[in-house]
Amino acid sequence: MAAVTAAGVASYAVGGGPGGGDGEPHADDPRPGDRPPGRAPDRAALRRLVAGMSLAEKVGQLFVSRAYGHSATDPDPADAEQNLKLFGVRTAAELVARYHLGGIIYFSWAHNTRGPQQIAELSAALQRAAAGTGSGIPLMLSTDQEHGAVARIGKPATLLPGAMALGARHGAGGTSGTGGTDSSTGSSTGSTGTGADSAATAEARRAARIAGAELAAMGIRQDYAPVADVNVNPANPVIGVRSFGSDPQAVAALVAAQVRGYQGAGVAATAKHFPGHGDTETDSHVGLPVMRHSRAQWEELDEPPFRAAVEAGVDAVMTAHIVFPALDPSGDPATLSRPIVTGILRERLGFRGVVVTDALDMAGVRQKYGDDRVPVLALKAGCDQLLNPPDLGLAHRSVLAAVEAGELTQDRIEESVLRILELKARRGLFDAAHTAAGQMDAMVGIPAHLTAADEIAAGTTTLLANPVKLLPLDATAGPLVLVTGSDPASPSGTTGPPTAVLARELTALGCRATAVPPARAVAAAPGNAAVLVCTYNVPEGDGPQRTLVTELLATGVPVVVVAIRNPYDPARLPTCAAELATYTWTDVEMRAAARVVTGAARPSGRLPVPVPGRYPLGHGLSYD
Numbered sequence: 001m002a003a004v005t006a007a008g009v010a011s012y013a014v015g016g017g018p019g020g021g022d023g024e025p026h027a028d029d030p031r032p033g034d035r036p037p038g039r040a041p042d043r044a045a046l047r048r049l050v051a052g053m054s055l056a057e058k059v060g061q062l063f064v065s066r067a068y069g070h071s072a073t074d075p076d077p078a079d080a081e082q083n084l085k086l087f088g089v090r091t092a093a094e095l096v097a098r099y100h101l102g103g104i105i106y107f108s109w110a111h112n113t114r115g116p117q118q119i120a121e122l123s124a125a126l127q128r129a130a131a132g133t134g135s136g137i138p139l140m141l142s143t144d145q146e147h148g149a150v151a152r153i154g155k156p157a158t159l160l161p162g163a164m165a166l167g168a169r170h171g172a173g174g175t176s177g178t179g180g181t182d183s184s185t186g187s188s189t190g191s192t193g194t195g196a197d198s199a200a201t202a203e204a205r206r207a208a209r210i211a212g213a214e215l216a217a218m219g220i221r222q223d224y225a226p227v228a229d230v231n232v233n234p235a236n237p238v239i240g241v242r243s244f245g246s247d248p249q250a251v252a253a254l255v256a257a258q259v260r261g262y263q264g265a266g267v268a269a270t271a272k273h274f275p276g277h278g279d280t281e282t283d284s285h286v287g288l289p290v291m292r293h294s295r296a297q298w299e300e301l302d303e304p305p306f307r308a309a310v311e312a313g314v315d316a317v318m319t320a321h322i323v324f325p326a327l328d329p330s331g332d333p334a335t336l337s338r339p340i341v342t343g344i345l346r347e348r349l350g351f352r353g354v355v356v357t358d359a360l361d362m363a364g365v366r367q368k369y370g371d372d373r374v375p376v377l378a379l380k381a382g383c384d385q386l387l388n389p390p391d392l393g394l395a396h397r398s399v400l401a402a403v404e405a406g407e408l409t410q411d412r413i414e415e416s417v418l419r420i421l422e423l424k425a426r427r428g429l430f431d432a433a434h435t436a437a438g439q440m441d442a443m444v445g446i447p448a449h450l451t452a453a454d455e456i457a458a459g460t461t462t463l464l465a466n467p468v469k470l471l472p473l474d475a476t477a478g479p480l481v482l483v484t485g486s487d488p489a490s491p492s493g494t495t496g497p498p499t500a501v502l503a504r505e506l507t508a509l510g511c512r513a514t515a516v517p518p519a520r521a522v523a524a525a526p527g528n529a530a531v532l533v534c535t536y537n538v539p540e541g542d543g544p545q546r547t548l549v550t551e552l553l554a555t556g557v558p559v560v561v562v563a564i565r566n567p568y569d570p571a572r573l574p575t576c577a578a579e580l581a582t583y584t585w586t587d588v589e590m591r592a593a594a595r596v597v598t599g600a601a602r603p604s605g606r607l608p609v610p611v612p613g614r615y616p617l618g619h620g621l622s623y624d
Contacts, residue, residue: 006049006136006430041425049135049421050414057135058410059399060100061417062379064142064356064387067092068110070118072125079111087392092122093129099396100133102420103140105388106152106220108493113143113153116218116444123219137421138429140268142222145215147207148584149241149565154494156445157214160207160453163227164567165460165583167244167254167608168620169200200250201257203456208261208269210449215267217443221427222268224318224356226258228305229278231609234568238283241565241583245608246278246617248301252308259312268427271309272318273358275327275340276302284321284364288333291324298326307349315423316354317345319383321364333365335378342382354423356385360395372398379408384416457592462605463621464570464579464614470558471578472599472623473530475510482557483513484521485534486545486564488585498564498585499534505594506532518548525555530577532560532597536585538569549573562593567607571614581607599623 069075148162231243280289389395487497506513558577567581595601606620
């Protein structure tokens with residue numbers, strides 16, 4: 001039992017965060033009367049707490065693990081069996097007690113996120129389990145709720161536009177200029193790409209503030225967002241629309257805005273994936289990417305968003321499982337690289353908060369070293385939180401053994417534990433780890449948040465081409481409209497399918513729209529005023545999406561391409577009557593696209609990335 005229990009840790013109200021500064025409130029932080037629960041830790045009390053912990057308890061605080069089941073104590077039988085197979089216990093509560101865990105990460109595939117009320121109940125039960133352990137230290141409950149393409153929690157919680165959509169809103173890219181219209185008739189709203197404008201940053205912060213408030217109401221106090229990677233590679237298979245764009249200054253401004261939004265709502269933001277994952281062609285979930293930027297290129301392109309996050313007081317930074325030879329020629333992934341984690345993030349950028357690894361079950365960090373060595377090497381590199389190891393028991397034993405063998409010192413372990421406890425104190429967990437009764441109904445999926453999501457999305461849809469001025473369609477005439485194309489799975493499992501949602505919204509606005517699968521689209525096209533084709537990451541060369549568009553064009557019916565994920569699709573397709581980019585295929589973006597198609601809203605989004613061979617950064621049309 002620790003000499004000072006968690007219940008005895010005192011803290012006091014304050015704003016700001018660890019970052020690289022002094023924790024003073026920022027000029028645009030919430031007004032004093034609007035300040036959410038946030039605490040500066042009583043470091044002396046925390047040090048006494050750490051000093052009284054056993055080594056096993058200290059090591060346990062370093063780990064953030066998955067656990068299967070919707071309930072902490074009564075999971076479904078299949079989830080109980082999975083926990084038993086992987087961890088030797090049947091429930092998440094038992095897992096917390098066995099390993100003295102510092103945190104739990106929620107996944108939909110682990111059946112943790114059935115709905116907001118269930119999540120809040122799971123969070124409260126897990127915190128009760130943690131309170132019953134020797135030290136009684138509360139858990140840091142976390143998830144990946146980036147919104148857009150990555151969302152673990154779905155409706156009835158509010159779902160907001162993702163990063164690249166926010167980058168397009170009112171023109172991330174900033175200074176107005178000549179975005180270029182190519183052959184795409186319309187009024188250009190393009191820009192030269194010199195940073196995000198105030199409207200874009202304000203809405204990015206607003207989105208994060210809403211997202212953070214809802215997470216906090218469900219007991220989740222750490223979000224693995226925002227993505228701080230600068231996506232300069234159209235072939236990037238894992239970042240893409242999860243990034244705010246390709247302009248490092250615009251990305252930096254939007255990252256800082258979201259850090260302040262999340263943390264203004266009482267949730268720890270996590271800038272990821274350091275030192276930058278935006279110019280890779282391998283997915284680190286399945287392989288080990290290599291970043292080929294020079295040191296000078298890194299400083300120009302990849303560093304600015306992370307520096308901005310640190311200066312904004314970000315609570316945590318997540319490392320990337322990538323090799324970056326210009327920053328560390330050893331061939332070790334960044335997560336295991338002391339020159340990158342300690343030398344650059346800590347010493348160059350001055351970051352004093354928590355460094356969390358990307359998930360340790362990903363292939364990118366497991367190729368060079370075994371699962372027993374990875375957690376030890378991550379700690380030696382300077383990481384604090386060890387996220388989701390594939391074998392928690394092995395990882396825990398390996399760190400204990402490294403301390404007992406002298407490879408890791410007790411001081412090194414305590415350094416990370418203290419940072420983690422300071423983060424928990426800063427986010428108010430020692431004061432109020434549990435969700436308050438009635439908080440759910442007052443905060444999650446409320447009408448004000450749902451309205452705000454539509455308002456934010458309204459400025460994201462980008463009109464790329466409109467050469468024959470087909471758009472906007474005259475909805476008052478009730479035109480027949482066919483909607484077809486790709487229907488990717490919902491990120492949260494609670495939205496879509498996008499073609500059906502788009503057809504429904506068009507009908508609500510006055511059109512007579514019908515959604516049909518691609519196999520029936522060509523036969524159904526004649527007689528329609530337009531065919532809208534939803535495309536999803538069209539590859540180079542021939543393929544079924546290109547074939548569909550080509551065959552629809554041959555019917556003579558005007559074709560509108562709606563790129564519902566990466567905006568690069570139009571460059572890989574024949575020229576059509578109009579081209580739109582939505583950056584996400586969730587309901588909120590489909591509603592926004594329908595309003596643009598019918599003229600209920602004027603398009604104002606601008607490309608936050610260039611489309612090679614077709615459109616420059618900042619390009620976007622409006623209606624005359």
